[in-house]
Each structure stands twice: as C-alpha cells, then as structure tokens.
Amino acid sequence: MALPGLALPNSQIVLSAACTGPHVTVGRPSRARFVYSLTSVNRKLIVSSSSINNPYTTAGGMQQVAAGEDEHELKLLGTWRGPFAMRVRLALNFKGLSYEYQEEDLANKSDLLLVSNPVNKKVPVLIHNGMPICESLAILEYIDEVYHGIGPSLLPAHPYQRARARFWATYIDNKLVAPWWKMFVGKTDKEKDEGTKQTLAAVDMLERALRECSKGKPFFGGDNVGYVDVVLGGMVARMQGTEALCGVELLHATKTPLLLAWMERFGEMEPAKVVLPKVDRLVEFAKMKRAQRALI
Ligand SMILES: N[C@@H](CCC(=O)N[C@@H](CS)C(=O)NCC(=O)O)C(=O)O
Structure with a gap:
C-alpha cells in the first residue's frame, strides 16, 4: 500500500493521521514497521527513529505530556506472537491511535529495545515522543491517561x-x-x-x-x-x-x-x-x- 505521507531526512516520516487503510507499512528493509489508524484523529503524526530520552537511565526524567497535544509520536516495539505486546496493539487500535510498530527479533534484540528497556530488555516498549514506557500494564494505563477523551476509555471512571x-x-x-x-x-x-x-x-x-x-x-x-x-x-x-x-x-x-x-x-x-x-x-x-x- 502506498504511504500517504512525505519522507523526511533523518528517518523521519510525517503522516496525516487520517490515513484510512488499516495497514500502512513504513518499511526499512531490515525491520517490519507498521502504522495503523482506525479513526481519523485530527492531528499530525510524526514517526521518527530519533534519539531516546530514557527516564530509566538518565537524570532528566519524564516530561509532562499534554493529552491531546497537536503532535505526537508513538512507536511500539513488540513481537507478533506474545500476549504482552499484543494487548498494547489492541489498546492503541481500540482507541484509534496511529503508531509505528517495530517487530523485534528477541534472539537479536535491537539497540533501540536495549536502550529503551535496559532493566528487563523485554517487549513491549512504547516510545512516546522519545520517552520509553515499559511493562504492558503500565503502558495501557499510560495510553489511557495521556489519550483520555480520545477513543473509548479503557479503565472505568470509578x-x-x-x-x-x-x-x-x-x-x-x-x-x-x-x-x-x-x-x-x-x-x-x-x-x-x-x-x-x-x-x-x-x-x-x-x-x-x-x-x-x-x-x-x-x-x-x-x-x-x-x-x-x-x-x-x-x-x-x-x-x-x-x-x-x-x-x-x-x-x-x-x-x-x-x-x-x-x-x-x-x-x-x-x-x-x-x-x-x-x-x-x-x-x-x-x-x-x-x-x-x-x-x-
Ligand atoms: N511483564 C512484562 C512481560 C513482557 C515479556 O515477557 N515479554 C517477552 C515477550 S512475550 C520478552 O520480551 N521476552 C524476551 C526476553 O525475555 O528476553 C510485560 O507485561 O510487559
């Protein structure tokens, strides 16, 4: 499927989040990538493989992320066969959020995975605007909080x-x-x-x-x-x-x-x-x- 976007230098791709096809492959030959959008969220999605701000290893810590900000960048490191990354993909899809998906070879983990989850070295890792979030249940809660009001809520209100x-x-x-x-x-x-x-x-x-x-x-x-x-x-x-x-x-x-x-x-x-x-x-x-x- 053709990519409805514009390739930028430095591995950056700007897409309209209103891409309608269920699967848009943003291929770098070595790793499978996947961007999915269910609904047209009226925002711009920036997909990038730029540097990672790692709150687990740097003193910088997490920045406050405003829900509904105009631009966001979501990248998920996962594996197709495991239940943990799958639940995150399901959550992103049910909320209608666009994201880039990177399939990991767990026998040969990417540098991005190792630097993003240096403690457990496991998938899934969600990288939001350069900030890695680890552990699937924590990721689900993060998605639900940051994208509150976008798509259905996952956790109940009470x-x-x-x-x-x-x-x-x-x-x-x-x-x-x-x-x-x-x-x-x-x-x-x-x-x-x-x-x-x-x-x-x-x-x-x-x-x-x-x-x-x-x-x-x-x-x-x-x-x-x-x-x-x-x-x-x-x-x-x-x-x-x-x-x-x-x-x-x-x-x-x-x-x-x-x-x-x-x-x-x-x-x-x-x-x-x-x-x-x-x-x-x-x-x-x-x-x-x-x-x-x-x-x-
Ligand atoms: N408690 C973790 C479990 C994650 C997990 O076990 N991931 C497996 C894949 S299904 C993994 O990355 N294994 C690689 C390894 O153990 O080296 C979560 O909920 O995210």
Whole structure:
C-alpha cells in the first residue's frame, strides 16, 4: 500500500493521521514497521527513529505530556506472537491511535529495545515522543491517561471499578498467562499437568469474573471493550490454539459459555481482527519453537 505521507531526512516520516487503510507499512528493509489508524484523529503524526530520552537511565526524567497535544509520536516495539505486546496493539487500535510498530527479533534484540528497556530488555516498549514506557500494564494505563477523551476509555471512571479491573488484569498475568506457558513447555509431564490444572482453574474463574464485571453486557468493560478485555485479548490467539498445541479444550460451550462468546465477539471486532495473529500461523510457529527447546 502506498504511504500517504512525505519522507523526511533523518528517518523521519510525517503522516496525516487520517490515513484510512488499516495497514500502512513504513518499511526499512531490515525491520517490519507498521502504522495503523482506525479513526481519523485530527492531528499530525510524526514517526521518527530519533534519539531516546530514557527516564530509566538518565537524570532528566519524564516530561509532562499534554493529552491531546497537536503532535505526537508513538512507536511500539513488540513481537507478533506474545500476549504482552499484543494487548498494547489492541489498546492503541481500540482507541484509534496511529503508531509505528517495530517487530523485534528477541534472539537479536535491537539497540533501540536495549536502550529503551535496559532493566528487563523485554517487549513491549512504547516510545512516546522519545520517552520509553515499559511493562504492558503500565503502558495501557499510560495510553489511557495521556489519550483520555480520545477513543473509548479503557479503565472505568470509578476508583473502585478501576481497582477491580487492575485486579483482574494481574490475575490474568499470574494465573492464566504464566500457567498456560507451563502447560505448553513444561519440562516434565508433572509440570505440564500442573500448568493445565492451573490454566483450567483460571478459565473457570474468568468465566465468573466476566459474568460479574459485564453484568449481562458483551465485555468485561460493559458495553465497550475495556482494560480487562484488551489484557485478555492478548491471549485470544493462544487460547484458540490451545487444543492444537496442548491437546486441552480450554473453553467449552457449557462450562464457559460467556468466555467462549466473548472470545468470538472480540476476535471479530475490526481493531482486533487486523492485529491478532492467525491461529494456524501461531500454532505452527509455537510447535517449531517448542521442538527447538526440546533439543537444547
Ligand atoms: N511483564 C512484562 C512481560 C513482557 C515479556 O515477557 N515479554 C517477552 C515477550 S512475550 C520478552 O520480551 N521476552 C524476551 C526476553 O525475555 O528476553 C510485560 O507485561 O510487559
């Protein structure tokens, strides 16, 4: 697709944020880049690979960023197959924000990743006007605060509901994402069985959480996709691939009817559809990685 923008020196590209196509590739040959816009935010987007002001390593610290400022620059370092970067892409897409996406090779991390997240050296990292933000849940909150009033809010307005949403997001990380990994790559059958039991228990609990949080509406966030939806949304492809990868039926029409319907509904929404990996591709890749691990 042609880039509706103007190339500038020093790797800078100015785009109209009103680019309408779902995918605009801004290719530097070595790394995949991706700029996405769902709605036309009436602003200019500046995409740049210029210097990074790192609040984790420099005394300079974070500058105050005014929400709704006229120009912004968002770049996300991620990986297509992980749930953590995926939740950030989902959040950006649901809020209709344009961003540049850089796919990281985790076996050969870019200098930009290493300098942006020198502590954990992990993705995702969101770089906003040169300021890196690390840890997916912190990034989601940052996006929601800085772009308050642009697109739907992720976190609820009421502090109590906000606390509950954060609780379930942490629950998903600790009780679903981590055990799922154990179920998938456990070193022994015992470890895999433990992972499977814990994952299934988490799914049951999330069915109850969805019933309570949604109050009969389609999402954890109620009528709209919210914080917990995008956090769990990062796991959708893995959940859909679980049977093929682990031989376990994770969601069940009678045991977890709400979650099953949620997953289908979520996966069909345009902001999710354009970014969620194809399940077959994920399954094939994950099997290959697991086989490589077994040989080590
Ligand atoms: N708690 C982190 C987890 C991030 C994470 O584990 N990222 C993985 C990819 S899915 C990673 O970068 N791994 C590279 C490594 O461990 O070296 C978050 O929520 O952002």
